[in-house]
Amino acid sequence: MLVEWDVPIEVDDGTVLRADVFRPEAEGRYPVILTYGPYAKGLSFQEGYPSAWEKMAADHPDAVAGSTNRYQNWEVVDPEKWVPDGYVCVRVDSRGAGRSPGVIDVFSPREVQDHVLCVEWAGEQEWSNGKVGLCGISYFAINQWLVASRRPAHLAAVCVWEGAADWYRDSTYHGGIRTTFWDHWYGMQVSSVQYGLGDAGPRNPNTGVNVCGDENLSEEERAANRVDLGASIREHPLDDGYHRDRSPDWDNVTVPVLSAGNWGGQGLHLRGNTHGYLRAASQEKWLEMHGDTHWSLFYADYGVSLQKRFFGHFLKNEDTGWKEQPPVQLQIRHVDSTFTLRHEEAWPIPRTRWTSLYLDAAHGSLTPEPPATPGSVGYDGMGDGVMFETPPLPADTEITGPLSAKLFVESSTADADLFLVVRVFSPDGTEVTFQGALDPNTPVAQGWLRASHRKLDDELSRPYQPYHTHDDPSPLVPGSVYELDVEILPTCLVVPEGYRIALAVRGRDYVHDGPATRLSNLRNQMTGCGPFVHDDPHNRPAEVFGGRITLHTGGDRPSRLLLPEIPR
Structure with missing residues (x-):
């Protein structure tokens, strides 16, 4: 050499x-x-x-x-x-x-x-x-x-x-x-x-x-x-010329592409790979998804x-x-942190069974049918929020693909930040987390949305993948109820029989119960989200985001989680 x-x-x-x-x-x-x-x-x-x-x-x-x-x-x-x-x-x-x-x-x-x-x-x-x-x-x-x-x-x-693409959505402002x-x-x-x-x-x-x-x-x-x-x-703070100058022109991305993402890269090393694969104009493109450190x-x-x-x-x-x-190569993740290699012909997987689980405020549960009786539950707008759980699963269930949530929310102030975390618990109540791209205790999936940024791009949005414009914020009227579609980043997990799936709706970043860890190249300790935290007090002043949030469920406000279930 x-x-x-x-x-x-x-x-x-x-x-x-x-x-x-x-x-x-x-x-x-x-x-x-x-x-x-x-x-x-x-x-x-x-x-x-x-x-x-x-x-x-x-x-x-x-x-x-x-x-x-x-x-x-x-x-x-x-x-x-x-x-x-x-x-x-x-x-x-x-x-x-x-x-x-x-x-x-x-x-x-x-x-x-x-x-x-x-x-x-x-x-x-x-x-x-x-x-x-x-x-x-x-x-x-x-x-x-x-x-x-x-x-x-x-x-x-x-x-x-493991490279982000959209400078605004993937990198600097998660959900705004x-x-x-x-x-x-x-x-x-x-x-x-x-x-x-x-x-x-x-x-x-x-x-x-x-x-x-x-x-x-x-x-x-x-x-x-x-x-x-x-x-x-x-x-x-909005998706303006500064961000677009640092984001791809997808129509011009025509070169052959191998896009390799990480299931545990929720803050930076995931969304750009799946979106890039979908949006690039290349006729020759492949997607690969894996776990482990990035x-x-x-x-x-x-x-x-x-x-x-x-x-x-x-x-x-x-x-x-x-x-x-094949166009798509996936490392299918299991709760013991092992992986099984599988190929697919497209992303999202064409045989996906899009499964709605409805939030029930009265029982804190996720159910296959919307509750007939309306309910609501409140939480501190900058606190740990509320969680909804399924009963123990009757059979092994694979969840692979993008997720979303539709929530009916009101706030006592002019705005609200929603931090959504999809979690899985074993029969003894232990949470299943993984070695993510950086954090060793990464949850199954995460999504974010600032309520004032709820406006959707109708052309790019899909039921399983809402796409927000982030260019025209609309403050909330305190006490009014708003329908919010929240993007939750893709995940992959075979959830065993007897385990439970949960959705946490929070007012701040997820925090794992275990001890914090650190990498030599990172300043902050890792407590579940790695370095991808949302702690800028200028961006989240307490007088705006620290109000009382009320989440409505059932009746004509059927809040729900949409899961990509893959048939056996």
């Missing part, structure tokens, strides 16, 4: 980005796997993300086998596993990060343009066969949707592994409620490796050079070279094999068997 460090890529405004290129020693033209992002290409996975590395190595030893792991980076491919198969791996430090100078403005049109130009540069090098694939996790997946929207000539395929994830992420993972840290930053273990450039800029100079991400998001399977044999079959077909014209790959 030949390694070229800090290769210059000059973009259209004269800025010189820096890339590391790993390529076969033999002369020839090879397909390219390219990544572009802000995590600093010279920062090793092991040093930058030690707790994530240790968990992956312990749980998936195949992920670190067969490699010296000298060139491992966070959320991108290991060149030692790709270059021997005839690929060139190109890693680019995004503008303002690592060894690339400039102003950091994540997912912005300027950054997307840089990424597009890097794709075209890679496709035109003497060692390139002209076909470039994008492959990476999270950040390196989100920006793939944006680059694909620009349709660069040399882009031949994308593998979007702001998440503070990006505020903390920016400080922990981006500004910590900003260009200009120089001698104060880490060093590349392979070359000994400064990971964050050779300039030693002051904190004031570095602050001037990065957009205040949290403030930018806070200033745009980085491990990407590096494990399972993920690498899947990625190589996909890229071998589209970048090398090899017979990898991909022509026979």
Whole structure:
């Protein structure tokens, strides 16, 4: 393997980005796997993300086998596993990060343009066969949707592994409620490796050079070279031009797509993969859904094999068997955290039996028929809310697909935030949670809605998947009852006989009863929702959202939960 460090890529405004290129020693033209992002290409996975590395190595030893792991980076491919198969791996430090100078403005049109130009540069090098694939996790997946929207000539395929798509709905405002994830992420993972840290930053273990450039800029100079991400998001509470500039143009996403999502990635690593699969205009597209931590399977044999079959077909014209790959590949989840591989022909699964369970306020139950007698139950608008449960299930029941709820709600104030959690309990009352993308105690499914954002897009909405415009909020009149359709993100679980399904309607984020945990790259402790919490007091002032919420059921207000039941 030949390694070229800090290769210059000059973009259209004269800025010189820096890339590391790993390529076969033999002369020839090879397909390219390219990544572009802000995590600093010279920062090793092991040093930058030690707790994530240790968990992956312990749980998936195949992920670190067969490699010296000298060139491992966070959320991108290991060149030692790709270059021997005839690929060139190109890693680019995004503008303002690592060894690339400039102003950091994540997912912005300027950054997307840089990424597009890097794709075209890679496709035109003497060692390139002209076909470039994008492959990476999270950040390196989100920006793939944006680059694909620009349709660069040399882009031949994308593998979007656990990447959000819609900047508003998937990333910054869940159901119209702001998440503070990006505020903390920016400080922990981006500004910590900003260009200009120089001698104060880490060093590349392979070359000994400064990971964050050779300039030693002051904190004031570095602050001037990065957009205040949290403030930018806070200033745009609706789905406006700021958010649309950072979201895909689905009609332009025509490149072959492998979209891989995580059942436990409810805050960031789930919705974009299923929606992206459905909405992309690509004629050749596949969906894969799995569990476990959001980085491990990407590096494990399972993920690498899947990625190589996909890229071998589209970048090398090899017979990898991909022509026979069904459109949908699902890891069906069981309550003991094991999975069963199954293929389907479409998403949602065509044979889905859409099953309504009706809320009964009088008994706190979920029933197959709406209660004949109207009822209501109240709760604190910023409290733990109320929960409705089924009786013990008479048979094993598989729930796989998107969910939704229709609720009839009134508030004593001008608004209300609804946090919906689908939960499962064993016969002894123990809640079933899972290792999610990040949080080890992730519930079965979650959904959110700010009541003033109840307006639906009639063209995009489906009964099982309401789609809100988030552009025309309408305050509530205290005491009036409103019909709200709430999107609950997709899930997959075979619920055994004797277990119970529950719907919690809350006024704040879900919290698991067990002890909190932490990852080294995250600021907040994880208590069930990982870092994807909604705790901005400016976005949720108590005088507006801390009123009394009344949930109506039965009669002419049949509140209900819609489940995607899969027949045996």
